[in-house]
Amino acid sequence: MSIDMEQFKVTFVEESLEGLDIMESVLLDMHPGAADAEAIDNIFRAAHSIKGGAATFGLGDIANFTHVVETLLDEVRNGDRDITQEAIVLFLSSVDCIREMLSADQNDEAIDQERIGEVKAGLDSMLGSDQDNETVLPESNAATSTDTQENGWEIIFKPFPGMLRTGNDVVRMFRELADLGDFTAVVDAESLPPLVDLDPEEACLSWHITLNGEIDKAQISEIFEWVEDDCELVITPLSASNTNVVNNNAIDNPVTDNPVEEATSVDLQAASTPSERRAEGERRQTARKTSSPESSSIRVGIDKIDDLINMVGELVITQSMLSQLGEDFDMGRVERLNDGLAELERNTRELQESVMRIRMLPISFAFNRFPRMVHDLSAKLDKKIELTMSGEQTELDKTVMEKIGDPLVHLVRNSIDHGIETPEARKAAGKSETGVVNLNAYHQGGNIIIEISDDGAGLNYEKILAKAIERGLVGANEELPEEKVYELLFEPGFSTADVVSDVSGRGVGMDVVKRNIMALGGGVDVKSVPGEGSTFTIRLPLTLAILDGQLVRVGNNTYIIPLVSIVESLLVDQKNVNEIAGKAEVYQLRADYLPIIRLYEVFGIEPDQRSLDDGLLVVVEGDGKKGGLLVDELLGQQQVVIKSLETNFRRVEGLSGATILGDGTVALIVDVAGVVRLSREDGRCPSEQVAAA
Amino acid sequence: MANILAVDDSASMRQMVAFTLKGAGHQVTEAADGQAALDVAKGQKFDLVLTDVNMPRMDGITLARELRSLPNFKFTPILMLTTEAGLNKKQEGKAAGATGWIVKPFNPEQLLATIKKVTG
Numbered sequence: 072m073s074i075d076m077e078q079f080k081v082t083f084v085e086e087s088l089e090g091l092d093i094m095e096s097v098l099l100d101m102h103p104g105a106a107d108a109e110a111i112d113n114i115f116r117a118a119h120s121i122k123g124g125a126a127t128f129g130l131g132d133i134a135n136f137t138h139v140v141e142t143l144l145d146e147v148r149n150g151d152r153d154i155t156q157e158a159i160v161l162f163l164s165s166v167d168c169i170r171e172m173l174s175a176d177q178n179d180e181a182i183d184q185e186r187i188g189e190v191k192a193g194l195d196s197m198l199g200s201d202q203d204n205e206t207v208l209p210e211s212n213a214a215t216s217t218d219t220q221e222n223g224w225e226i227i228f229k230p231f232p233g234m235l236r237t238g239n240d241v242v243r244m245f246r247e248l249a250d251l252g253d254f255t256a257v258v259d260a261e262s263l264p265p266l267v268d269l270d271p272e273e274a275c276l277s278w279h280i281t282l283n284g285e286i287d288k289a290q291i292s293e294i295f296e297w298v299e300d301d302c303e304l305v306i307t308p309l310s311a312s313n314t315n316v317v318n319n320n321a322i323d324n325p326v327t328d329n330p331v332e333e334a335t336s337v338d339l340q341a342a343s344t345p346s347e348r349r350a351e352g353e354r355r356q357t358a359r360k361t362s363s364p365e366s367s368s369i370r371v372g373i374d375k376i377d378d379l380i381n382m383v384g385e386l387v388i389t390q391s392m393l394s395q396l397g398e399d400f401d402m403g404r405v406e407r408l409n410d411g412l413a414e415l416e417r418n419t420r421e422l423q424e425s426v427m428r429i430r431m432l433p434i435s436f437a438f439n440r441f442p443r444m445v446h447d448l449s450a451k452l453d454k455k456i457e458l459t460m461s462g463e464q465t466e467l468d469k470t471v472m473e474k475i476g477d478p479l480v481h482l483v484r485n486s487i488d489h490g491i492e493t494p495e496a497r498k499a500a501g502k503s504e505t506g507v508v509n510l511n512a513y514h515q516g517g518n519i520i521i522e523i524s525d526d527g528a529g530l531n532y533e534k535i536l537a538k539a540i541e542r543g544l545v546g547a548n549e550e551l552p553e554e555k556v557y558e559l560l561f562e563p564g565f566s567t568a569d570v571v572s573d574v575s576g577r578g579v580g581m582d583v584v585k586r587n588i589m590a591l592g593g594g595v596d597v598k599s600v601p602g603e604g605s606t607f608t609i610r611l612p613l614t615l616a617i618l619d620g621q622l623v624r625v626g627n628n629t630y631i632i633p634l635v636s637i638v639e640s641l642l643v644d645q646k647n648v649n650e651i652a653g654k655a656e657v658y659q660l661r662a663d664y665l666p667i668i669r670l671y672e673v674f675g676i677e678p679d680q681r682s683l684d685d686g687l688l689v690v691v692e693g694d695g696k697k698g699g700l701l702v703d704e705l706l707g708q709q710q711v712v713i714k715s716l717e718t719n720f721r722r723v724e725g726l727s728g729a730t731i732l733g734d735g736t737v738a739l740i741v742d743v744a745g746v747v748r749l750s751r752e753d754g755r756c757p758s759e760q761v762a763a764a
Numbered sequence: 765m766a767n768i769l770a771v772d773d774s775a776s777m778r779q780m781v782a783f784t785l786k787g788a789g790h791q792v793t794e795a796a797d798g799q800a801a802l803d804v805a806k807g808q809k810f811d812l813v814l815t816d817v818n819m820p821r822m823d824g825i826t827l828a829r830e831l832r833s834l835p836n837f838k839f840t841p842i843l844m845l846t847t848e849a850g851l852n853k854k855q856e857g858k859a860a861g862a863t864g865w866i867v868k869p870f871n872p873e874q875l876l877a878t879i880k881k882v883t884g
Contacts, residue, residue, distance in 0.1 A: 113820075124776050126868060237858060238841040300855065
């Protein structure tokens with residue numbers, strides 16, 4: 072039987088990454104000299120499992136590397152080695168190295184040999200260079216001796232009384248011996264006690280065995296391997312002359328090995344022929360090429376699966392109820408049919424929600440890299456920083472989670488680098504020397520809110536404004552409210568750092584952060600109080616796959632407007648319509664002036680009516696900006712599954728995707744922020760883009 | 765075909781062991797640590813126990829000792845899966861009542877061959 076080990080590797084990598092996370096967080100909490108036994112045990116076990124798995128699943132480099140870490144940790148565990156700051160740092164780098172090696176293997180990337188070599192050298196030197204050769208794992212556990220005897224062997228086997236209690240069975244061993252050659256055993260019942268004293272759990276017989284045939288001694292030793300310490304065992308070669316006679320001397324003089332040329336390997340792997348193995352190797356290679364195991368698995372709590380099974384159960388019941396109804400239907404039963412359909416709708420919705428929940432992961436997956444980062448950065452910048460986190464269990468779609476990681480890193484770096492002051496500066500300002508960076512996440516409506524706040528110096532209004540004027544983003548004498556000024560931070564190429572540090576401050580980034588967040592259908596804003604700190608707030612949709620939509624009709628086309636962005640809908644009252652500069656139309660809604668966006672113009676289609684009079688205006692808000700979308704008719708509301716335009720067609724401004732409606736037609740989903748932006752820019756019409764494509 | 769209890773805190777190792785054994789027609793019950801294994805073992809009989817050594821809550825050596833004190837596990841073969849090439853753990857395991865050991869890393873073929881030794 073050949074088993075492709077590749078299939079277990081995904082699980083191995085997953086659990087190893089978890090193990091590494093544990094190691095990292097334990098190490099971060101560890102103080103030199105004062106390691107508690109449980110903490111050390113935890114990281115030792117993690118390293119131990121990684122080493123064992125790596126060796127099993129053919130990741131020799133990782134196994135060798137981790138072996139050194141494990142050995143060091145074992146020494147710490149046994150009290151033979153103190154945990155020093157140096158050791159903690161080295162272990163942390165090792166965690167990084169192992170992580171890198173795992174991901175390199177998963178993605179077929181090259182690894183940074185130099186860095187890994189450096190860390191390995193550090194580990195080796197800590198272990199003591201004289202033990203270098205021990206860091207190589209044995210290739211195979213079978214220590215093969217090649218002692219073959221033509222005539223066979225004579226074995227004297229006297230189990231100690233307790234041998235049976237280890238579960239070793241003499242009959243079984245004899246059967247194995249008999250498989251090797253011509254087997255004869257003479258039982259010696261001399262030490263058998265009288266029946267009344269007989270303890271059936273004790274071994275009290277001994278045997279004198281002759282095994283004829285061309286047999287390797289190692290094969291015999293292997294059979295007795297587990298009982299070596301539980302018995303008296305003498306294995307002597309059979310010479311042609313001494314056949315069935317017990318040689319008493321042999322008991323006292325264990326046999327010395329006679330090397331014989333003919334090697335009978337006990338390496339079980341050798342059982343498969345070379346060509347078979349090559350074929351297997353090729354299969355593995357193709358498997359690696361075709362499947363990228365990276366994001367192919369997700370860990371799901373059993374309760375979510377149970378929910379799902381429950382829902383499916385209900386769905387099946389509803390279905391059978393409906394089909395029963397259908398078999399024997401008359402108009403008198405319409406009411407029951409409606410009930411059934413309502414039930415079906417409820418089942419479907421719940422099932423859908425449950426399925427979506429499977430993709431949801433707690434945001435701690437994105438947060439857990441920060442303790443390490445804050446630890447490293449504060450050391451680098453000579454700042455004292457405490458990281459606090461709350462709402463780590465808040466759940467978020469896996470895809471959103473993957474994409475929000477980098478922007479978060481950027482914002483946290485920013486807080487550490489620009490926000491938190493040096494301990495001296497903080498002291499001078501009457502604050503505690505240790506700054507606090509706080510990460511918080513919570514749900515609000517259909518959104519998840521992530522806040523990154525610090526108790527640092529806050530944003531410098533004057534400095535940002537001066538910079539903006541210098542860059543020509545703001546007129547020299549322009550008065551701007553605070554929030555507008557802070558928003559300038561997200562402009563491309565904007566940095567107020569006096570000195571560009573390698574932590575952050577090149578001015579690339581904040582605009583990218585904002586763009587990334589907007590691409591996820593979210594937004595980011597900032598609040599700041601001088602001297603007290605800043606808070607960046609990220610708002611993200613919970614999932615990218617489904618949205619609650621308002622169906623609207625423009626001419627013959629159906630569009631979907633995300634429900635979250637709709638403020639209200641109203642009939643246009645002509646007296647509230649104003650024209651600005653003879654071109655742009657605005658609608659006065661209470662204190663607000665909304666640009667009127669004629670969807671038929673944006674998308675280049677034929678509407679029912681072009682006049683604003685008694686037209687339907689859907690007031691929407693995207694990216695903090697409002698607008699009124701002119702449509703012909705409001706249809707129903709429903710949840711729609713978003714199909715990406717980018718994967719199926721290409722990105723079109725003003726549209727965030729498409730979906731398939733119940734009647735099979737395709738409806739396009741309006742990107743509200745994009746359309747509002749388009750109307751302000753008065754730029755190219757997206758319909759031209761579509762036509763051009 | 766034997767009824768086997770496989771104990772390992774590493775999910776990938778458990779997967780590999782269970783997959784291999786099931787492929788060879790054995791019945792496999794999995795447990796993630798010694799304590800979980802002991803809880804399972806109290807309720808039923810197995811033909812063989814395969815256990816890792818280093819595990820949280822209860823390690824493999826303690827598990828072997830505990831199992832041997834159960835009447836239905838007096839003579840059940842217990843094999844340790846160990847990475848320690850040294851004698852220490854093996855002897856410790858033997859002293860606790862383990863039947864034998866399989867040294868990691870092992871491949872599925874090696875595992876099956878060793879199991880054949882004790883299940884016949």
